[in-house]
Amino acid sequence: MLRIDRVRAGYGRTAILDDVSLTVPDGAMIAVLGRNGVGKSTLLKAIIGIVPVMRGQLSLDGRDLTRTRTHERARGGIAYVPQGRDIFGELSVLDNLRVAAYATRPKGWPQALEQILDEFPVLRDKRMQRGDKLSGGQQQILALARALMTNPRVLLLDEPSEGIQPSIVDQIAETVCRINTERGITVLLVEQNLDFAAKIASHAYLMDKGQIVRDLPAHDLLSDRDLQHEFLGV
Numbered sequence: 001m002l003r004i005d006r007v008r009a010g011y012g013r014t015a016i017l018d019d020v021s022l023t024v025p026d027g028a029m030i031a032v033l034g035r036n037g038v039g040k041s042t043l044l045k046a047i048i049g050i051v052p053v054m055r056g057q058l059s060l061d062g063r064d065l066t067r068t069r070t071h072e073r074a075r076g077g078i079a080y081v082p083q084g085r086d087i088f089g090e091l092s093v094l095d096n097l098r099v100a101a102y103a104t105r106p107k108g109w110p111q112a113l114e115q116i117l118d119e120f121p122v123l124r125d126k127r128m129q130r131g132d133k134l135s136g137g138q139q140q141i142l143a144l145a146r147a148l149m150t151n152p153r154v155l156l157l158d159e160p161s162e163g164i165q166p167s168i169v170d171q172i173a174e175t176v177c178r179i180n181t182e183r184g185i186t187v188l189l190v191e192q193n194l195d196f197a198a199k200i201a202s203h204a205y206l207m208d209k210g211q212i213v214r215d216l217p218a219h220d221l222l223s224d225r226d227l228q229h230e231f232l233g234v
């Protein structure tokens with residue numbers, strides 16, 4: 001279980017997150033939703049260790065991660081797909097995948113690479129192509145696959161539907177679902193796209209001004225126009 005307990009975090013001396021608590025049970029798919037700039041990305045960055053935690057505690061399966069470094073968290077089983085995906089544009093698809101393996105050196109990575117190419121045939125087809133020549137949807141698939149190369153137990157996804165053609169968004173949703181159900185990987189995603197999040201997540205946390213203001217079954221949010229209006233501006 002990933003546990004975030006009363007976390008305060010931010011940039012320099014400025015706290016963006018204030019007293020944020022949430023839990024992500026093993027195997028769950030949980031969404032954090034909120035308007036632009038409420039601190040969703042900052043939350044994921046605090047979990048992976050790019051943004052320092054000023055107060056509170058983070059733990060995975062009871063192991064305190066609060067003061068550990070990013071690469072230790074990655075080796076400990078947390079993978080992060082940032083907003084915008086951060087594909088290495090000049091590297092081939094294969095090299096994008098290899099880089100992740102070199103970084104965390106999971107055992108048996110060549111087999112893992114073959115398995116990934118079997119699982120994502122589009123990446124096998126495009127394996128020699130530069131990352132920046134892929135479509136937005138293909139880049140998102142590559143970013144997800146790259147995260148899987150580190151053999152994570154928990155996947156943090158920052159707005160996986162952003163910048164993806166509407167016709168491809170469903171494919172991304174299916175891929176994330178498959179990663180969750182077939183590989184048993186726990187997923188914490190942040191989104192502004194309510195439909196996307198409600199389709200795949202079981203539970204939703206609503207964030208506003210750096211705080212968690214509500215949590216509820218994701219599906220219930222779809223029918224609650226007042227909450228949508230107040231916290232998502234839709």
Ligand SMILES: Nc1ncnc2c1ncn2[C@@H]1O[C@H](COP(=O)(O)OP(=O)(O)OP(=O)(O)O)[C@@H](O)[C@H]1O
Pocket residue numbers: 011016034035036037038039040041042043083192
């Ligand atoms: N590197 C940074 N240095 C200082 N302030 C930052 C930095 N990155 C983000 N912020 C500020 O932190 C606040 C929260 O930003 P964050 O990106 O976490 O929000 P968000 O909910 O993910 O929004 P978006 O959907 O636009 O990414 C904003 O006020 C933003 O300006």
